[in-house]
Amino acid sequence: MANLHPMDELKEKLKAILEVVPQGSEIIYVDYPVYNNGGDVLIMKGTEAFFRDYNIKVRARYSAMDFPKKLSIPDNWIIVCHGGGNFGDLYANHQGLRERVVRDFPSHRIVVMPQTIHFESERKADMAAALFNNHPDLHIFVRDARSYDFATAKFHKCKIRMCPDMAHQLWPLKPTARPRKDVLYFLRTDIETVAGQQQFDREADDSNRLDWDTMFTPMEVRGIVYFQKFYRLDKKLGGPLPTRTFWYKYTDYLMNKAINLFSSYKEVRTSRLHGHILSCLLDMPSVVIDNSYGKNSQYYEAWTAGNPKASLHGASESKLEQPS
Template structure:
């Protein structure tokens, strides 16, 4: 895991130490994986003396934005580059269109398009930008980007959450197996074996890890972000949101720490288990994101196993 953290230093080739940047599209929602990426990204900035002059989420970025010419625009990484999560994709495309003379850096992403037409439209836009640098998290995304985004600078790089290595367990291990399984559009059929196996008390996802009150708090933060944009930005919404995400991440770390093993179809369930150095099984998502990441970066970890979707595969895990 230390080697993966060290591999993130390749980003310094395009965002050098001491750079002035703005950080765009950090998450304000209840996906703990994106929050974990955000925490790793902010740690990377701090550890390398990178000066974040402004931060914007998709909810509060101004319609008219002035950025000094020598500042670098850094877009949040994750798994939303493509046409599944258009709110974030549209924001990136807007940044590329509106700032043709700035360096734009997209932090490590997984790429997935369902529509070839949309993929070609994005490629045409990005290839027209003279200083666009994109980091990708797996070899399949890398090959796609090298083919389609052939005028951009493409680099293979691990997920930003690895900057948090090592994470220390925050509680004693008292339970057996945690099933941390997707419940959204990326769920794959092979996960059903684990859905059937899991006891309801030990089956969670990001939206069930957080209590209804905590989720309500996130909804209120979103409302304050939108209000803050309407009134011109005087409210300290980001400061309080970042403190709140400290609580959310501590809760996730405590949950994982309390189990002997994790079985997960969440990429950041896998990465969090790696950061905590705990045994776990990786189950793929609907388009191969998890297996691609495992095969690219984490396969050497002796405490991580990739689930083989075969009739006797569950017996192999016992």
Template structure:
């Protein structure tokens, strides 16, 4: 995938249709590892994924998160197991990776499709363990979001089908802003294990204004408490059905809150990949800083480098 290739937001949304090579229109599926947490990027991916299923007539038989996937689940032979995309493939977020590998091991006779992911491992030993599990499966399809992930997957995973694809959140394009923006810039900066020295320097130098936020700071204390309560309740037997309906409505409320926040600003500076993608979905100018392992730059180079108004930080380009 060359950086010289040029995509509009409409074309990035259209490219998602290629996933129907693995999940044909009208398929019956089980959707696994959808997010039940505060990361708005994952929530945008989930909403885009559900919009994709609807657009292509894909029937969702059941949905499970990492909190409530049951042992010994009976899956009809014709049903495709579809795993949520994002950036948790590897050894940084182990509970999601362990669920992924468990499903591949336990369902050797089913087609399994992993929606667009970024792959990152700190340990060669860990990726070797994943490869040993994956390479035993006969019908495993992996979609990745950048060339580094694609090259790693093709090298390590010998017996599975690997494809390049933009992030599932692109299915949401376009997202309209509810109110006219101000001329101010929102600094939407991550505050977790993927934070970089470049971002810390920006913050220390005063380059980030008082309008600096992250996903969780968009929510009130009561909204964050409600999230914690729901995550605890998800683990209770029998709670999944009713709670899932409540969570889907509540997660849409959280996504709408992020959209309103972004809509209030004229431009976005962000180290969150989905801060960048949300800005693109809203046709809003953005400057993207990298994360700790190059995910943001790799994604920008693969897909959004020619989207009008989307820029990569000059400091990131220099590194």
């Protein structure tokens, strides 16, 4: 693999998942995103590409909004939980669904796709550990060394393995526009923002500073809200509406918009992990700044530090100053 592009190597590493979700497996896919975080949508697109590439048969798909109260699953189906950065106690809705799946399906294989783990509360971490360690066939993939150390200590009866983010299955993405503008500042505005982002905030202006919720127009955001309403209605009706089919088509549109935007810049400076990963998928220069609990720097050190077009803010000032 010495001659492979660094991104080819990361995509190749995702094959480790086939050891627990073999080619041709029948699965249900749980907790795919129905909200305006483009990073999770990018993960979903990579996950679905992985399923297609390895002939993994998805027999059912459920978001956190339409997962049924009662669900019967054949014994040989594997439950695959969406990856990302919501494993812990910052995002209770998604962690709650994951814990419910582990509790309600003790005889099924459950696989958590690559996640970053972060608990603010030791008590909640211990509660999750007690539940997860009681499951005989639970496999957790993690995206960084800190999550791996935490998981192997807390979830010591589960099978833990490090693996890159599922979005890497999309490599390579082809740029869709000529880069005419210099720097895109793709910066968080949520609970994971850190003070160190202020330097980027000062450099940016309204024309080149965006986040997922500001990249999409108010009408596009309203479209996401309407989809959420349809999901709730569909759950009440018992699932007759083709809601997911239309949502997936809508997310194709949203991802194409993100690719067009990124492609129009020469460089990206971002505090969004998937702003960084999308830049890598497009093979363009990017500088990543950390989030509030070290997710971005941990990911960079584990996987993208070997990419010559990627750099971590503060780790190498000389790399920051290189022309793009």
